[in-house]
Amino acid sequence: MTAANELYEERLKRIKTAAALEKPDRVPVVPLANAFCARHMGVKMSEFCTNPKISNETIIKSFSRLGEFDGLQSAAFYATGLSTLWLSKVKLPGYDLPENELWQVDERELMTIEDYDAIIDKGYNEFLSDYYRERLDNLEAKLQPLSYMPQAQKNIEDLGIVLFCGGMATIPYESFCGGRSMPAFLKDLFRIPDKVQEAMDVAMVDILENTRQMLRAAKPIAIWTGGWRSASEFLSPRLWNRFVFPYFKQLVQAVVDEGVIAILHFDSDWTRDLEYLRELPKGKCVLALDGATDIFKAKEILGDHMCIMGDVPSSPLSLGTPDEVHDYCRRLINEIGPAGFILSSGCDIPPNAKPENVKAMIDSVK
Amino acid sequence: MKIILTGGFLGSGKTTFIRHLAEFLVKQEGKRVVIIENEAGEVGIDDKLLSLDGFQVKEISGGCICCQLTAELTVAVGQIMKQFNPQWIIVEATGLAKIASVIDTLKKYGKGFESVYTIVLADAERWQELAEIMPDFVFSQVAAADLVLVNKIDQAPAVDLTSIISKIKEVNPQARVESVSALNGIDEKLFKGLIRDESGSTPTNP
Ligand SMILES: Nc1nc2c(ncn2[C@@H]2O[C@H](COP(=O)(O)OP(=O)(O)OP(=O)(O)O)[C@@H](O)[C@H]2O)c(=O)[nH]1
Ligand SMILES: [Mg+2]
Numbered sequence: 001m002t003a004a005n006e007l008y009e010e011r012l013k014r015i016k017t018a019a020a021l022e023k024p025d026r027v028p029v030v031p032l033a034n035a036f037c038a039r040h041m042g043v044k045m046s047e048f049c050t051n052p053k054i055s056n057e058t059i060i061k062s063f064s065r066l067g068e069f070d071g072l073q074s075a076a077f078y079a080t081g082l083s084t085l086w087l088s089k090v091k092l093p094g095y096d097l098p099e100n101e102l103w104q105v106d107e108r109e110l111m112t113i114e115d116y117d118a119i120i121d122k123g124y125n126e127f128l129s130d131y132y133r134e135r136l137d138n139l140e141a142k143l144q145p146l147s148y149m150p151q152a153q154k155n156i157e158d159l160g161i162v163l164f165c166g167g168m169a170t171i172p173y174e175s176f177c178g179g180r181s182m183p184a185f186l187k188d189l190f191r192i193p194d195k196v197q198e199a200m201d202v203a204m205v206d207i208l209e210n211t212r213q214m215l216r217a218a219k220p221i222a223i224w225t226g227g228w229r230s231a232s233e234f235l236s237p238r239l240w241n242r243f244v245f246p247y248f249k250q251l252v253q254a255v256v257d258e259g260v261i262a263i264l265h266f267d268s269d270w271t272r273d274l275e276y277l278r279e280l281p282k283g284k285c286v287l288a289l290d291g292a293t294d295i296f297k298a299k300e301i302l303g304d305h306m307c308i309m310g311d312v313p314s315s316p317l318s319l320g321t322p323d324e325v326h327d328y329c330r331r332l333i334n335e336i337g338p339a340g341f342i343l344s345s346g347c348d349i350p351p352n353a354k355p356e357n358v359k360a361m362i363d364s365v366k
Numbered sequence: 367m368k369i370i371l372t373g374g375f376l377g378s379g380k381t382t383f384i385r386h387l388a389e390f391l392v393k394q395e396g397k398r399v400v401i402i403e404n405e406a407g408e409v410g411i412d413d414k415l416l417s418l419d420g421f422q423v424k425e426i427s428g429g430c431i432c433c434q435l436t437a438e439l440t441v442a443v444g445q446i447m448k449q450f451n452p453q454w455i456i457v458e459a460t461g462l463a464k465i466a467s468v469i470d471t472l473k474k475y476g477k478g479f480e481s482v483y484t485i486v487l488a489d490a491e492r493w494q495e496l497a498e499i500m501p502d503f504v505f506s507q508v509a510a511a512d513l514v515l516v517n518k519i520d521q522a523p524a525v526d527l528t529s530i531i532s533k534i535k536e537v538n539p540q541a542r543v544e545s546v547s548a549l550n551g552i553d554e555k556l557f558k559g560l561i562r563d564e565s566g567s568t569p570t571n572p
Contacts, residue, residue: 182376182462183375183376183377186495186496186499186500187495189499190495190498190499232502233464233500233502233503233506234462234500234503235499235500236498236499236500236501236502239499268462269464272502292464292467314434314436314437315436315437315440315471315474315475317437318437318438318440318441319437319440319441319471319475320475347434348434350434350437350438351434352437352438352441
């Protein structure tokens with residue numbers, strides 16, 4: 001075994017132990033960063049987010065200067081890939097935006113009311129294939145650069161770093177809401193709830209099967225199963241229990257059945273509904289929070305049921321000091337850990353985060 | 367420098383209102399004003415709507431994620447102060463922002479401004495629907511406001527209006543509540559009252 005190999009196994013064990021709710025030798029740290037690495041390394045955002053090879057190299061270079069960590073949640077980045085989750089076009093720096101701006105999901109009403117029927121009649125995959133071609137300007141062809149992802153993964157693993165997120169899948173709510181635009185979609189929930197639900201149920205069949213196929217082909221350790229539009233804060237309990245949670249339950253079960261860890265990457269505030277997450281398989285999920293959900297409450301409610309990951313928020317990373325970040329991380333390690341906890345940034349490390357603050361987060365596990 | 371933070375769900379009329387407010391501050395009061403547009407998951411700002419002489423507009427965005435916007439905003443406030451040194455910054459928060467946490471971050475990390483005054487627009491036309499679909503969100507926005515503007519009254523029956531206002535007062539007894547139609551213009555008295563109120567609001571980071 002090479003040194004990198006050994007390191008990889010040691011780190012993987014640490015992460016898996018935490019995910020299984022047990023106590024590793026120390027709390028693992030697994031950051032998530034994309035745009036930050038571009039700014040940190042002075043790479044143009046327009047190149048970073050349109051070329052997975054460049055983003056992979058940039059991420060590796062950036063993190064090589066930030067201390068010793070166990071894994072990453074992203075090996076490379078390709079902004080147009082976001083279209084597959086939220087059924088929107090993505091505005092790209094260098095094309096639709098100045099070359100050093102962040103990419104932007106361009107939410108518009110691309111999906112029509114009639115599309116619910118199209119989904120019900122044709123099935124979701126068939127619908128998506130038309131939608132990609134006609135409304136997302138031949139998205140399928142534009143996704144070609146994603147074929148670099150396996151190589152990107154190998155590049156970080158060769159350095160002994162675990163890729164703790166090898167794919168993405170989400171529920172129909174997130175995709176429909178993005179495709180319809182949030183105001184229009186909320187109206188649909190109010191006016192034609194049965195139709196929306198029928199389309200969701202039909203879509204779910206293909207989403208589950210697509211997810212299984214993806215997992216069988218890529219064999220990742222864990223995948224991103226998340227969202228932000230479907231957060232509790234944006235929906236009444238009645239609607240959340242009808243249009244959100246049942247679908248997450250199915251998706252998570254399918255992922256877990258394949259022997260893969262489901263990362264519940266839940267942005268925005270999910271505090272109200274944490275109790276429901278106890279219905280998900282025990283010790284098989286990781287709840288990744290972004291600072292908006294009360295992570296201490298999550299520990300109280302879910303501490304014996306699922307591993308928690310997070311949640312150094314973007315504000316202290318961008319605006320705070322290394323001491324402040326260190327203190328918060330130590331508090332997380334002691335109060336959320338030391339068992340069943342993975343330290344990470346809350347969602348993506350923001351582009352304007354100070355490198356010394358990111359380093360303080362990484363170093364805090366020692 | 368003072369900050370007016372404007373919140374309210376997607377499409378509630380924030381941009382329309384801000385245009386009137388900026389115009390008033392620039393033309394009537396002769397102030398230097400900068401507007402910050404904090405976009406996430408919504409249709410980009412209508413340039414025509416905001417391309418008026420006398421003030422600058424700065425747009426910021428957080429990729430696909432809301433959680434980064436607040437930090438971006440705080441950074442932008444600092445930059446604008448250095449670059450333009452305006453008397454007022456008007457911030458249009460994204461329609462999905464949790465207003466209370468935007469205020470917290472501004473107060474905790476922002477520097478050099480005297481105060482934050484928060485205006486939340488409630489869309490009278492969609493109020494019932496939104497209060498039913500996303501009660502936590504709608505009420506927490508209202509709860510964070512110094513001034514709540516019930517907007518689009520041209521499209522809501524008077525009976526509804528009374529019940530909307532009483533609900534808002536129940537959620538936030540401290541806030542001033544006014545009904546307006548931003549599309550049809552805003553009475554100057556409202557702006558004058560707003561400026562008077564603002565000077566009485568809590569100072570931050572002296
Ligand atoms: N009838 C009516 N329509 C209004 C009024 N105020 C705004 N609108 C309309 O409502 C729509 C949304 O207005 P905006 O000012 O863009 O709302 P916003 O809150 O800035 O929207 P986002 O930035 O997308 O969240 C526009 O079509 C406006 O013309 C009003 O008082 N009455
Ligand atoms: Mg607007």
